[in-house]
Structure formats: C-alpha cells, structure tokens
Amino acid sequence: xxxxxxxxxxxxxxxxxxxxxxxxxxxxxxxxxxxxxxxxxxxxxxxxxxxxxxxxxxxxxxxxxxxxxxxxxxxxxxxxxxxxxxxxxxxxxxxxxxxxxxxxxxxxxxxxxxxxxxxxxxxxxxxxxxxxxxxxxxxxxxxxxxxxxxxxxxxxxxxxxxxxxxxxxxxxxxxxxxxxxxxxxxxxxxxxxxxxxxxxxxxxxxxxxxxxxxxxxxxxxxxxxxxxxxxxxxxxxxxxxxxxxxxxxxxxxxxxxxxxxxxxxxxxxxxxxxxxxxxxxxxxxxxxxxxxxxxxxxxxxxxxxxxxxxxxxxxxxxxxxxxxxxxxxxxxxxxxxxxxxxxxxxxxxxxxxxxxxxxxxxxxxxxxxxxxxxxxxxxxxxxxxxxxxxxxxxxxxxxxxxxxxxxxxxxxxxxxxxxxxxxxxxxxxxxxxxxxxxxxxxxxxxxxxxxxxxxxxxxxxxxxxxxxxxxxxxxxxxx
Numbered sequence: 313x314x315x316x317x318x319x320x321x322x323x324x325x326x327x328x329x330x331x332x333x334x335x336x337x338x339x340x341x342x343x344x345x346x347x348x349x350x351x352x353x354x355x356x357x358x359x360x361x362x363x364x365x366x367x368x369x370x371x372x373x374x375x376x377x378x379x380x381x382x383x384x385x386x387x388x389x390x391x392x393x394x395x396x397x398x399x400x401x402x403x404x405x406x407x408x409x410x411x412x413x414x415x416x417x418x419x420x421x422x423x424x425x426x427x428x429x430x431x432x433x434x435x436x437x438x439x440x441x442x443x444x445x446x447x448x449x450x451x452x453x454x455x456x457x458x459x460x461x462x463x464x465x466x467x468x469x470x471x472x473x474x475x476x477x478x479x480x481x482x483x484x485x486x487x488x489x490x491x492x493x494x495x496x497x498x499x500x501x502x503x504x505x506x507x508x509x510x511x512x513x514x515x516x517x518x519x520x521x522x523x524x525x526x527x528x529x530x531x532x533x534x535x536x537x538x539x540x541x542x543x544x545x546x547x548x549x550x551x552x553x554x555x556x557x558x559x560x561x562x563x564x565x566x567x568x569x570x571x572x573x574x575x576x577x578x579x580x581x582x583x584x585x586x587x588x589x590x591x592x593x594x595x596x597x598x599x600x601x602x603x604x605x606x607x608x609x610x611x612x613x614x615x616x617x618x619x620x621x622x623x624x625x626x627x628x629x630x631x632x633x634x635x636x637x638x639x640x641x642x643x644x645x646x647x648x649x650x651x652x653x654x655x656x657x658x659x660x661x662x663x664x665x666x667x668x669x670x671x672x673x674x675x676x677x678x679x680x681x682x683x684x685x686x687x688x689x690x691x692x693x694x695x696x697x698x699x700x701x702x703x704x705x706x707x708x709x710x711x712x713x714x715x716x717x718x719x720x721x722x723x724x725x726x727x728x729x730x731x732x733x734x735x736x737x738x739x740x741x742x743x744x745x746x747x748x749x750x751x752x753x754x755x756x757x758x759x760x761x762x763x764x765x766x767x768x769x770x771x772x773x774x775x776x777x778x779x780x781x782x783x784x785x786x787x788x789x790x791x
Contacts, residue, residue, distance in 0.1 A: 363433030363442065367426050367519055369449035373433070381429070385422055386410035395420045395431050402581045405589060407598035412520055416531035416582065423523045425601035441530040445523065452522045459516050518602040521679060528683040535579050536690045542571055543697055550704045557708060569701055576694045583691055586684040596676045721790040725781065732777040739769045
C-alpha cells in the first residue's frame, strides 16, 4: 500500500481519512481542542471503529475511514455501503478479488485471506460471535502449523521413496534430467499434499472459509433461536384465542403474526443468498482468497525466474550463432522432440489444475450446502408455524361465521314474530274505530263475543308464526 508522508505543519492535526496505514496503526482518537470551527467530527468524516482479527485470532480495535478500508481490502465503495449501519440492506454475501463482504443479520464483516474486519463489534449480540470466531481462528492456526510440520516430515520420506522407485524403473534418469520426470515429480507432490490433507479424514479449510463458516453458523443459529422462541409463544396464544375470542387475544396473535412475517422474510433472504451462491460456480470460485493469493505469489516468482532465464537465453543465443549448419540441424531435431513432450506435460498439468479447482469449488459447495439445509429447515419450521396460524385464523373465522348465522336466524325469527304481532295489532285497530256495530252493543253482544274475538286473533297469530317457521325450516333458511 502507498503511504503519504504528511508535510510539516505548524499545528498538530489528526490523521486524515485517506491514510492507508490507518488500519494497521493504533486507534485514531481526536484530540479535544484541535478541531476548527466548521469541521465535522469522526461521524462526518466516516471514520468508524473496526475490530481486526488476524490469523491467530488476536483482536485489535482500530479506527479507519472508508478510503483506507477500500485500499486495504480492494473493495469498491458500493460494497462498503452494504455494511453501513445507517442504511438498511438485506442479508448479502459478496465474493470479490481480495475480500468477502458479509452482511448477515447482526454480523457485518470483511474477510480477507489473512484477517477479519468487524464493523459493529461493540454490539452485545456480536460478542458471542467474536469469542467463537477467535476460538476457531486460533484452532485453525494451530492446525495449519501442525499440517506444515507433518508436510515437512512426510515430504522427505516420500521424496526418498520416489527416488528409489525412479532408480529401479529408469536408472539412466536423474532429478531434473527431463521434463517428463519433473512433471511426475510435481504430480507426486500434488498427490502427497492431497494425501496429507485427507490423512486424518478431514482437510484444514482456508482462513476465509473458517471465518465464513463462523459467520454462517452465527446467523443461522440466531435465526433458528428466534424461530424457536416465536414458536413457543405462538402455540399458547393460539390456544387461548381458540378457547375464547377476545380483543386482547386477537391483538396478541396479531403481534405474533407480524413477527412471524418479519422473521420469515429474513430467513428467506439468507436462504436465497445461499442458493444463489450454490447455483453459480464463478461466485464460489471468487471466494478462494488464499488460493488466489498463493497463485499471485507463484506468478510473481515465476515471472522473476523467467526474467533470469531470459538473460541466460540471450547469452546462450550468442553462443549458438557460432555453430556449424550440421550442429544446428541436429539441435533442431532434439528441440522438436522436447517440444512435443513439453506440450503433453503442459496439457496434463492444465487438466489436473482444472480438476483440483473443481474439487475446491465442490468443497465450498459442501460447506454452503450444510448451512443451506439448516436455514431451509428453519424456513420450513416457520412455514409450518405460519400454516398453523392460518388454520387457527380459519377456525376462528368459521366460529365467527357460525355465530353470525345464529344471529341471522334469530333475526329472522324475531322479524317473523313482529310481522305476526302486527297482524294482531291490525285487528285491534279495526275494532278500535269509532263506529257503531253490533259487537259493541251490550244488549245484542256481550263479553263472550269479545273474548272469542281476542282468542281467535291470538290463535290466528300463533298459527301464522308456526306456519312461517315451518316453512323456513322446510326451505332450509333456518336450522
């Protein structure tokens, strides 16, 4: 990384935001009394505290700006915007050239081939994750050291064994005598490395995969615990609502349903992100940061070797200009034979590198698939809980509809009774007219006629009501 040498100034100032070494230096704390008017504090300049964990799991709190993080990790500004706590972004996993951007629930981190940067390390919910990540990184460091020590010990034994075998099969060849022998030696080393990784039944994962696995496990465990807690609260609330439909129970179920929808959306987003990574091999290949770093170092060493060989070739070319035509023709035939062998060896090494790359992608795919199955199980649990809530709502609606039907039947019966009573009132109104008829004459009609009239009207009203109710039941209008 480039370093800017600050020019001499009259007054001491705080380190600027664009200093690329601000990540590795101690935390930058603004000195009180040195901030001028009109200038913004650390919040305005974008300097935030980051927790840096190295390959051994040692923590270090540093303060760095966005530009310093961009230069250190090689990430563009749009990827860092995903980690901004002031903005709301869904769960995202991005694989870039030199880093992996993780935004899973409460975990906001940047993973490189040698370190992990955590943004919200002061969050109480992140503290258990930090401890677990430190433990895993320390175990990974010890496992890597042990693997390197075992590789050094077994390398000499395998080398002697290969020399004995090569001496028995072709005693004329020696180490480095021909390109074909060198290709066999390289293949033996590759097989030795693979056997070393699988000797104990497990292979030491790269640094970035260990950190990625810790992030995935923390996010999936957090979502699964929230789902279990919600499930424990949902069943009693739904049982109370089923036994008694009240405003309090309905409000409680409404809140639970809102939380259920929110958690389901978060789980669905994490599942979709993992599914997207599993469906795209290129995205998974971008996450092999350690392998890409080793490849860059190998290319740089190869370029330096090629430069040295170029100098030797120039000296050799000056010697070949002095050869006779017979020597030139003989050398051309020998070089053609070697060129055919080199092309065959090059094709074989390319095929093996492609196969190893496929195995590496398959290894990451198995890692992601394990947590995809876990998050899919959480999503299925939430889907089952959502179906239970929906079934309870349907049951409550059926109960309310049944009560509403009973109320409607009661309304029909009351309306029929009112109609029949109205007919009796009509009879009373007719006899209440101020007219002279024989029924009102006490000499010709007495109390007996009045009682017969009232009784007949009442009996007729009852008969009409019973007839109406029987007609409603026959037509299945009421039960």
